[in-house]
Amino acid sequence: MSYLIAEVIVDVSTYHVDRPFDYKVPVEWSNVIEMGCRVKVPFGPRNVLGFVVGLKNETEVPQNKIKAITQILDIEPVLTEEMLLMAKWLKNETICYEIDALQVMLPSALRAKYEKIITLQEENDALPDEAKAIFGKRQQANFKEFERAELLPLLKQLITNKIVKIENVVKQQGNVKEIRMVKISHNQQDIDRAMEGAARAAKQRQLIEWMGRHLGEVLLPQIIYAETGVSSAVLQSVIEKGAAHFIQEEVYRDPFTKEVSRTQSLQLTDEQQIALEAITTSMEEQTAKTFLLHGITGSGKTEVYLQAIQKVLDDGKEAIMLVPEISLTPQMTERFRSRFGELVAVMHSGLSVGEKYDEWRKIQQGKVSVVVGARSAIFAPFTNIGLIILDEEHESTYKQEDSPRYHARDVAIWRSEFHKCPVILGSATPALESFARAKKGVYNLLTLKQRALHQALPTVFIADMREELQKGNRSMFSEQLVEAMRIRLEKQEQMVLFLNRRGYSSFVLCRDCGTVVQCPNCDISLTYHRTTEKLKCHYCGYEERVPQICPQCQSEHIRYFGTGTQKVEEEIYKLFPEARVLRMDVDTTKQKGAHEQILQAFGKEQADILLGTQMIAKGLDFPNITLVGVLSADTSLHLPDYRAAERTFQLLTQVSGRAGRHNKHGEVIIQTYTPEHYAIELAKIQDYEPFYEREMFLRRRSSYPPYFFVALVQISHEDVMMAAEYAGRAADWLRGNLSNQVAIIGPTAASISRLQNRYRYQCLIKYKIEPNLIAVLQRLLAMYRAEWIKQGILMTVDLDPSTI
Ligand code: ADP
Numbered sequence: 001m002s003y004l005i006a007e008v009i010v011d012v013s014t015y016h017v018d019r020p021f022d023y024k025v026p027v028e029w030s031n032v033i034e035m036g037c038r039v040k041v042p043f044g045p046r047n048v049l050g051f052v053v054g055l056k057n058e059t060e061v062p063q064n065k066i067k068a069i070t071q072i073l074d075i076e077p078v079l080t081e082e083m084l085l086m087a088k089w090l091k092n093e094t095i096c097y098e099i100d101a102l103q104v105m106l107p108s109a110l111r112a113k114y115e116k117i118i119t120l121q122e123e124n125d126a127l128p129d130e131a132k133a134i135f136g137k138r139q140q141a142n143f144k145e146f147e148r149a150e151l152l153p154l155l156k157q158l159i160t161n162k163i164v165k166i167e168n169v170v171k172q173q174g175n176v177k178e179i180r181m182v183k184i185s186h187n188q189q190d191i192d193r194a195m196e197g198a199a200r201a202a203k204q205r206q207l208i209e210w211m212g213r214h215l216g217e218v219l220l221p222q223i224i225y226a227e228t229g230v231s232s233a234v235l236q237s238v239i240e241k242g243a244a245h246f247i248q249e250e251v252y253r254d255p256f257t258k259e260v261s262r263t264q265s266l267q268l269t270d271e272q273q274i275a276l277e278a279i280t281t282s283m284e285e286q287t288a289k290t291f292l293l294h295g296i297t298g299s300g301k302t303e304v305y306l307q308a309i310q311k312v313l314d315d316g317k318e319a320i321m322l323v324p325e326i327s328l329t330p331q332m333t334e335r336f337r338s339r340f341g342e343l344v345a346v347m348h349s350g351l352s353v354g355e356k357y358d359e360w361r362k363i364q365q366g367k368v369s370v371v372v373g374a375r376s377a378i379f380a381p382f383t384n385i386g387l388i389i390l391d392e393e394h395e396s397t398y399k400q401e402d403s404p405r406y407h408a409r410d411v412a413i414w415r416s417e418f419h420k421c422p423v424i425l426g427s428a429t430p431a432l433e434s435f436a437r438a439k440k441g442v443y444n445l446l447t448l449k450q451r452a453l454h455q456a457l458p459t460v461f462i463a464d465m466r467e468e469l470q471k472g473n474r475s476m477f478s479e480q481l482v483e484a485m486r487i488r489l490e491k492q493e494q495m496v497l498f499l500n501r502r503g504y505s506s507f508v509l510c511r512d513c514g515t516v517v518q519c520p521n522c523d524i525s526l527t528y529h530r531t532t533e534k535l536k537c538h539y540c541g542y543e544e545r546v547p548q549i550c551p552q553c554q555s556e557h558i559r560y561f562g563t564g565t566q567k568v569e570e571e572i573y574k575l576f577p578e579a580r581v582l583r584m585d586v587d588t589t590k591q592k593g594a595h596e597q598i599l600q601a602f603g604k605e606q607a608d609i610l611l612g613t614q615m616i617a618k619g620l621d622f623p624n625i626t627l628v629g630v631l632s633a634d635t636s637l638h639l640p641d642y643r644a645a646e647r648t649f650q651l652l653t654q655v656s657g658r659a660g661r662h663n664k665h666g667e668v669i670i671q672t673y674t675p676e677h678y679a680i681e682l683a684k685i686q687d688y689e690p691f692y693e694r695e696m697f698l699r700r701r702s703s704y705p706p707y708f709f710v711a712l713v714q715i716s717h718e719d720v721m722m723a724a725e726y727a728g729r730a731a732d733w734l735r736g737n738l739s740n741q742v743a744i745i746g747p748t749a750a751s752i753s754r755l756q757n758r759y760r761y762q763c764l765i766k767y768k769i770e771p772n773l774i775a776v777l778q779r780l781l782a783m784y785r786a787e788w789i790k791q792g793i794l795m796t797v798d799l800d801p802s803t804i
């Protein structure tokens with residue numbers, strides 16, 4: 001008797017054989033099972049999760065050896081045919097396990113515990129007897145009750161005939177999330193009593209008095225701190241005295257917390273019109289063109305996206321709109337919701353597991369046609385895509401750092417070819433790779449040179465912090481910035497202070513001459529290693545002791561760089577005790593909704609200063625912001641990464657773009673110890689192309705992308721000798737198997753040389769054309785999987801590392 005055979009990719013991560021295994025499909029299930037369904041199968045001594053990636057009638061596995069599928073987890077496939085193809089492509093493109101590629105396309109809820117509920121759509125009478133017996137008088141049953149072999153085909157039939165509906169319900173997270181709010185008492189007597197209790201505590205009295213003017217209100221603690229300037233300790237004491245109490249506010253599983261009003265399409269400027277027409281023409285032609293929309297900040301790129309998406313919806317198709325996680329501000333999602341209403345799903349890391357699943361389901365069931373989301377939304381299970389957009393396409397968050405190490409831009413282009421639809425890559429400061437491709441004609445370049453409301457770009461000033469030091473000013477604010485802040489406070493205009501915190505405390509800088517200690521062999525600053533008290537270059541392995549005096553000017557004013565937002569906040573209050581500051585960083589935005597509340601408060605002008613990290617660099621569009629201060633441009637400039645200058649230029653341009661977006665003119669003050677650096681000089685004139693030319697010249701000179709490709713092999717072990725030993729073996733092996741056109745640098749210690757108690761080494765591969773590369777790396781991985789892994793080695797390969 002012949003069986004249907006399923007090819008299954010199994011979820012086994014310990015010792016991996018990355019190919020599908022054949023399993024027998026029990027006869028009753030041959031009409032139930034489909035490609036893209038999840039199953040349980042026996043693998044060794046265990047029962048493991050697997051994905052059906054193929055169905056066939058024959059197998060080479062002998063009859064007496066082949067095992068059978070034990071459980072079917074999905075009646076409707078969770079993966080489309082496109083996704084199964086995409087997984088195969090991802091596996092090759094990023095050298096990952098196929099199972100990782102399959103898993104990354106699904107919301108985590110489908111990996112966690114959930115319950116499947118079957119709901120009756122018709123009268124009970126329509127049911128065959130076996131099903132009637134299960135439902136009894138109920139409208140709902142649990143999938144488990146149908147899980148017996150002979151009942152699954154029946155269930156499948158009922159679903160196909162729409163007599164019942166199947167829904168997955170994520171139980172584990174609950175449908176309600178809670179956040180902590182402060183509820184001020186309704187009762188004046190409580191306030192008076194607290195006031196008596198706080199007789200001698202001036203700050204507490206100040207807060208209680210303020211609460212007396214806000215009886216009965218419910219507020220986020222953050223907002224109270226900003227409004228009154230008190231600390232959390234003061235609030236805590238006042239709460240103990242009974243003037244207010246903490247409550248848990250429930251937030252339901254609708255990621256949209258409030259209603260938005262509808263907006264209409266704007267009348268486009270000529271530049272916008274030209275860009276839109278190019279895009280819509282290619283939609284009509286059904287070609288997979290990639291457009292690079294290069295438009296300065298405030299030039300109206302988003303309006304172009306919105307109108308292009310409108311056209312997609314008019315054609316009855318679907319659109320994916322990707323934004324970097326950090327710019328997924330409520331403002332951004334609101335702009336989409338106000339144009340397309342209920343047709344929009346939103347996906348980002350701020351949603352609970354359950355919410356993410358709900359949004360995914362809406363997409364899968366065709367209840368929405370637009371998804372606005374961060375990186376993983378590129379896998380949205382749409383089946384008729386008409387347009388894919390990556391806003392701020394240069395952002396490094398589009399690259400995933402775990403397996404599968406994919407770049408959303410590459411996935412977007414792959415899907416656009418599958419669906420024969422255009423891709424828009426939008427940015428004021430495109431990645432060098434993208435602009436180079438546009439110049440070559442691989443991408444189609446569209447340019448917006450004017451701001452949409454015809455405002456001038458803000459005026460940018462550079463504050464030389466070395467001069468400040470000579471004047472005796474050792475604070476983190478230049479005189480110029482303090483003066484500009486004072487003026488804004490007087491005029492009641494708002495400002496944004498940006499603290500660039502990447503690379504916290506990791507490089508050494510002389511405060512007198514601005515020298516950053518560099519590697520003698522590379523154009524890269526040395527990284528300070530706390531454990532060994534040494535400075536290291538992790539490109540070439542060079543190292544030296546931390547200097548006590550500056551090698552350039554012999555000054556003793558040497559320090560490790562880095563300042564926290566909290567410290568800055570304290571300093572602001574010292575300078576301007578009356579200023580109202582909202583701080584936005586990882587600490588103040590942990591709670592769900594906090595991000596949104598802070599921005600709303602700032603939008604309502606309940607604060608003068610928004611102080612924050614990367615999070616505030618993008619997406620903000622508030623009319624009253626007339627000053628942007630960058631506290632230290634240097635922090636990202638001296639990261640030991642060949643993209644450091646590019647990242648700094650991009651960041652400075654982005655933050656500058658927050659100022660003067662409407663009718664008031666904006667000013668930007670960039671503080672730096674290295675005003676002569678080209679990334680800073682060119683950020684001052686806010687002109688992308690001169691920067692591009694300059695940076696491309698340097699990249700060519702030092703053989704970096706986009707002229708060369710780089711790949712990174714990382715090896716780690718708990719024992720430092722083992723890690724070094726095997727990294728050496730990997731390097732030798734690569735040298736022996738790759739052509740002599742390829743440069744292999746290393747092994748060198750990784751910039752974080754020990755992570756989670758594992759020592760890390762790396763080899764950098766630089767190449768121009770090396771057709772064998774993937775095959776060679778795959779053989780290296782096979783060797784690792786077969787032998788090295790048993791020695792406790794972990795190895796990863798990244799073909800497009802976003803940081804090195
Ligand atoms: P970008 O995404 O390029 O930074 P935005 O799309 O945010 O620019 O546009 C900046 C501002 O200009 C927004 O307030 C937007 O509403 C407005 N705007 C954009 N296009 C137009 C237009 N054609 N007419 C009027 N206002 C526009």
Ligand code: ZN
Pocket residue numbers: 519520521522524537538539540541542
């Ligand atoms: Zn070096």
Ligand code: ZN
Pocket residue numbers: 510511512513514515550551552553554555
């Ligand atoms: Zn010096």
